[in-house]
Amino acid sequence: MKEFVLKFLRDQGKYASGEEISQKLGVTRASVWKIIKKLQAEGYTIQSSPRKGYRLVETPNVITREEVANILQTQLLGKNIQYYEEVDSTNNKAKEVARLGASEGTIILADKQTLGRGRLGRHWSSPAKVGIWMSIVLRPPLLPYQVSQLTLIAGVNMCEAIQEVTGLECKIKWPNDVVVNGKKVCGILTEMSAEMERINHIVVGIGVNVNHKSFPEELPHATSLAIEAKKDYSRRDIIKAFLEKFERDYIQYKENPTLISILPRYEASCITLNNRVRIIMNNEEFIAQAIKIGEQGDLIVRMDNGEEKMIVSGEVSVRGLYGYS
Numbered sequence: 001m002k003e004f005v006l007k008f009l010r011d012q013g014k015y016a017s018g019e020e021i022s023q024k025l026g027v028t029r030a031s032v033w034k035i036i037k038k039l040q041a042e043g044y045t046i047q048s049s050p051r052k053g054y055r056l057v058e059t060p061n062v063i064t065r066e067e068v069a070n071i072l073q074t075q076l077l078g079k080n081i082q083y084y085e086e087v088d089s090t091n092n093k094a095k096e097v098a099r100l101g102a103s104e105g106t107i108i109l110a111d112k113q114t115l116g117r118g119r120l121g122r123h124w125s126s127p128a129k130v131g132i133w134m135s136i137v138l139r140p141p142l143l144p145y146q147v148s149q150l151t152l153i154a155g156v157n158m159c160e161a162i163q164e165v166t167g168l169e170c171k172i173k174w175p176n177d178v179v180v181n182g183k184k185v186c187g188i189l190t191e192m193s194a195e196m197e198r199i200n201h202i203v204v205g206i207g208v209n210v211n212h213k214s215f216p217e218e219l220p221h222a223t224s225l226a227i228e229a230k231k232d233y234s235r236r237d238i239i240k241a242f243l244e245k246f247e248r249d250y251i252q253y254k255e256n257p258t259l260i261s262i263l264p265r266y267e268a269s270c271i272t273l274n275n276r277v278r279i280i281m282n283n284e285e286f287i288a289q290a291i292k293i294g295e296q297g298d299l300i301v302r303m304d305n306g307e308e309k310m311i312v313s314g315e316v317s318v319r320g321l322y323g324y325s
């Protein structure tokens, strides 16, 4: 009902009388009025005039299924959207629906996560309505080792999407944090269900801090787009820009699974490169110079003795970022 009234008002673009809506819907005018009240309570600005009826003036900054679907121009990602006011973690939800057979491109969106996670089970702060807490179900015919490459592709596309929507200069901290003015605005956590040679499904989980005005003390290296730009952004616009961009690269990567065409874009945004880095790997710690990204998405560093090392995973701190000096 609500969706129908919204769609009607949107299609109409001007005033629609209560009579007209009630006839189309087959309900009383009193019910129409109740639905309008509900929409207004959700944040929709709807003007009402006793003579002319109702007019939709402004859509609130919501990421409900209908509002996201309404603006998305994709072929694959987001054809099936599930929205929740609150979930434990969108990745958990996505893994659950994927196990039950959800189609490739299914998207889980939530306004709030109570148990948001980063890598290694670390907590990811996800308060209500200020961020994008989203997970995407993918079923690519790839080998398990290629999955980390998809995460890089997601990272570079989120970096470009945020830059396009906000105009803020965005960087990527290898492998896939998006950083603005030296602080983290986005994290990506990819999880997969696979056998030795075959992927059942992948879940790409993405958290973007959009309209936060502050962060708890324990997150000194986090920031939001609103804090950096001193204005709020539409979460839908960022979701749209990201999914449309990521989809193009994802489809291409499935056909031809190599990072070659992506690497120049990635390297151009990568703040880790040409910087001193501290690496903690297998309980060993060393300092080196980050020099390039390898063809498989690995980080190549040069030690002070001239030896080059390939870093596939591990903790990499970049001088000048997140308090490392």
Ligand code: ADP
Pocket (backbone or CB within 6 Å): 117, 118, 119, 120, 122, 123, 124, 125, 126, 177, 184, 185, 186, 187, 188, 207, 209, 219, 221, 222, 223
């Ligand atoms: P990393 O890869 O940088 O270790 P993850 O992407 O796994 O981190 O995210 C987890 C870490 O990010 C947490 O340990 C915490 O320090 C930080 N963090 C938690 N919530 C947020 C947030 N909303 N924005 C930025 N950083 C966060």
